[in-house]
Amino acid sequence: MLTISICLALLAVPLAPVTFNKDVAPLIFGHCAPCHHSGGVGPFPLMSYADARKHASQIVAATQRRYMPPWPPEHGYGDFADDRSLTEKQIRLIADWVTHGKKEGAAADLPQPPRFNSEWQMGPPDLVLQMPKPFRMPAGGSDIFRNFVIPTGLEQTRFVRGLELRLSNTRVVHHANVVLDRTQSLRRRDGQDGQPGFPGMDVITEAAANNFDPDSHFLFWKPGSVLRPEPDDMSWRLDPGTDLILNLHLQPTGKEESVQAEVGLYFTSHPPTRFPMLIQLEHDGVIRIPPGDRTFTVTDSLTLPVDVDLLAIYPHAHYLGRLVEAWAVLPDGSRRWLIRIPDWDINWQAVYNYRHPIALPKGATVRMRITYDNSAANPRNPNHPPKLVTAGNRSEDEMGHVWLQVLPEKNATAGEDPRLPLEEAVMRRRLQKYPADFLAHYNLAALMEMRGKLDEASAGYRDALEVDPKSATARNSLAGVLMLQDRLPDAIQQLREALRIDPGYLNAHYNLARALAATGDLDEAGRQYAIFVDAKPGDAAAQAGLGTILFHQRKFSEALAHFHEAARLDPKDADVQANLGAILAITGDLPAAAQAFERALRIDPNHAAARANLAKVRQALAVKN
Ligand code: HEC
CATH class of the missing domain: 1.25.40.10 (Tetratricopeptide repeat domain)
Incomplete structure (x- = not known):
């Protein structure tokens, strides 16, 4: 008996000694160094044997508690890409390295340490935009949530496959979100308090009316986050006149700091052919959390009217949020977990991409539940003593959102954009709540x-x-x-x-x-058209509309001027060319009329009026000659 137990004990000892270079460095370089390098967000670098040796016992403690690397989602409740957590085995390996004398190992075993520099991770961007002015931060005080308006200056629509941030000062920026402001609705708030930007934790932009272009991508950035371009067929469009709103969560460091950000945009010539959509589960309207309440919950749900692939999930609450849960109830009644974060910490909020998209069929209901702790026992409670907290975008207010990035499948109904029924379901759900x-x-x-x-x-x-x-x-x-x-x-x-x-x-x-x-x-x-055309002379349709009125009023030379302008602004409109031809013919310029009809027919060979009129004009020209 004795011999056997000795054998077992021997087996538990690794055959080869654990060394830094061979066993630990790959873990530290891959899972820790992205934040723990000089200039990174981690408090000390972990880039070498000496670094790891110096912090060895701390490393063991932090990894065994699963405090580091930070990875709030609970295992078994969603399988995420870029999961940077360590396995039990890896955690044990680090501990073994320390208990077995923190050996360095053979130089040949050491992998190349990762390189972090201030260069763009995805290579040189196609367009770099900068915050117009640096933002000055006080030495102390609480966290700052600030939004910066960044006009793009684009003159034509571009398709974006990637977005990257580069910061003049990485120590102060906790995370960043970029929001598109298609109607320039936030420009007027910029700089009102004498500093660039305007305050607020969450930005709300006005939707562009009559233009169904829902948000499709999370533009979220954290120091140390892995960047990857979108697949070309899932690029997103950026139109001239759309402003980028850069929402920064800033943390004072104890001395005065300033920060300025550059946004790098990567374009593709491919317009998207797959259109994801962001869907928000929320019920901020019911958030009234009494002081001392430790189990206040907010729930929401949405039944999907079409099949979707769930690509990513982004939960968001402020400091009182404790437990975040989201799941889907499938049509057969079974439950599929989407995420569970048992100890919510706004400081580690992130967008989580699924390793494999989760197929959710039509009829599935996605649900979320967020539980809040507004007691003094919550160490993150910003209010001492706790007070009644309602919804709002200041950090002392609360929110409870679970955003889903879904890719709706083309549904059976004759080629309709599947985002439309999905958006309809979202709006109907919203009307139930509000x-x-x-x-x-x-x-x-x-x-x-x-x-x-x-x-x-x-x-x-x-x-x-x-x-x-x-x-x-x-x-x-x-x-x-x-x-x-x-x-x-x-x-x-x-x-x-x-x-x-x-x-x-x-x-x-x-x-x-x-x-x-x-x-x-x-x-x-005519008077109404004239008001419009005076204000927007570059609108081809209005020029043509006004021209048509003037034509019917038999004011031919004025009509001609507006049609010439319409044709110049939009040379690809067959009707405009045909109408231009008709007025030219009436005013007696038959050669020019024939040319206009020919242009109309080049654009649209089936343009019946242009063809008939061209025949008549040619006939008249033949008679004349
Ligand atoms: C996403 C960025 C990030 C990653 C990845 C990361 N850390 Fe950290 N780490 C931080 C930050 C920020 C702090 C300081 C704030 C804090 O303690 O919460 C920190 C603090 C620590 C501390 C001090 C904790 C304490 O007990 O005070 C240790 C030790 C540590 N990290 C080790 C590691 C190790 C080991 C890994 C990899 C296995 C790792 N970290 C991965 C960001 C990171």
Whole structure:
């Protein structure tokens, strides 16, 4: 018996001695050095044998407690790419190295230490944008959440496959988010307190009306995060006039600091052909956490109307959040965990990409539950003593969001963009939570309009107007639907009301011009077009619209000028060329008319009017000669 137990004990000892160079360095370089290098976020470098030896017992303690490397998701509740946690075996190996004398090992065994420099990880970007001015930080005080408006200056739409940040000062930046502001709605808040940017933990931008272009990618960055470009077919579009809003979480260091960021953008010539969508589970409207409450929970759910592939998940709460859970209930009633974070820490928030996309079928319900601890026992509670906490974007307020990045599968219904039914489900869910939510009513109506359900669209815009009768945007959109339904007097009334609310609202002038033209009120239609064209002379459709009115008013030379302008602005519009030809013919310039008709036919060989008119003009020219 005795011999056997000795044998077992011997077996437990590794056959070859554990050495740093052979066994530990690969772990330290791969799992620790990305943060623990000079200039990194870790408090000391772990880039060499000497570094590791110096902190050896600390390393053992931190890894055994699973405090390091930071990896908050619980194992077994989602399989994530870039999971940087250590396995039990790896943790034991590090401990063994220390108990067995912290041997260095043979030089030949040492892997190449990773290199960290201030160069761009993904290579030189195609466009580098910079925060206009550095932001100065005080030496002390609490964390700072600051948003910086960065215009792109783009003159044409680009497709982005990657985004990287480079910071003048890595020690102070905890994490960063980039949000797209398509309507430049945040520029006016920039710099109001004398410093660049504006405060706030979470940014809310105005959606661009009438343009279904949902957010599709998490643009989240943390020091030490692994960057990878999107696959070319999943790039995202960046239009001229869209601002980047850089949301930085900054931590004072004890001395005054300043920070400036550069955003590197990587373009591709491929427009996306797969369109992911970000879906938010949340119920901030119910967040009222009484002081002392340790089990306050917020839940939300969404039943998926289409099959999706879940690509990534991003939970977000502030300091009172303790337990974050998300799962899917599949149509057969079974539960599939998406993530579980048992000890939420905002400091380690991250976007988690699944190693393999999770297929969630139509009819599956995704659910989230976040539990908060507003007692003095929560070491992260920012309020001493605890006080009533409600939803908001200051760090002493709370939030509870679980964002999902999903790739909807093309569904059976005749080639429809599967994001539309998904967005519809999101908006309907939002109206269940917030029946008086203007944007949800408005967006739902816009979706119905896009899907050709005009009665539901006009009802939806009217619901939005019940909530906010002063919305010129909703009146203008309602009028657009009424025009499609040929209800011109109703449309004109809505547009006049929109212009009474907002006299400078150009789109309403434009729609009013079209509606009036359709009723035959040419004089008033011409006046409305003229207001629009004066303000936006570069709009080809408006130039052509005004030209058409002038033509019907037999003001041929003025009409000609506007059609020439329309043709110059949009040389690819066959109708404009055909109309230009018609006016040229009427005013007697037959050779120029023939050329315009020929251009129309080159653009659209099936343009019947251009073909017929060209024949007539050629005939007339033949007679003349
Ligand atoms: C994502 C960045 C990151 C990674 C990866 C990381 N660390 Fe850290 N580490 C930090 C930061 C930041 C701190 C200081 C803040 C803190 O202690 O929470 C820290 C602190 C430590 C400490 C001091 C903890 C204490 O007890 O005070 C040790 C030891 C440590 N890290 C070891 C490691 C080891 C070993 C690894 C790899 C197995 C590792 N870290 C991976 C960021 C990181």
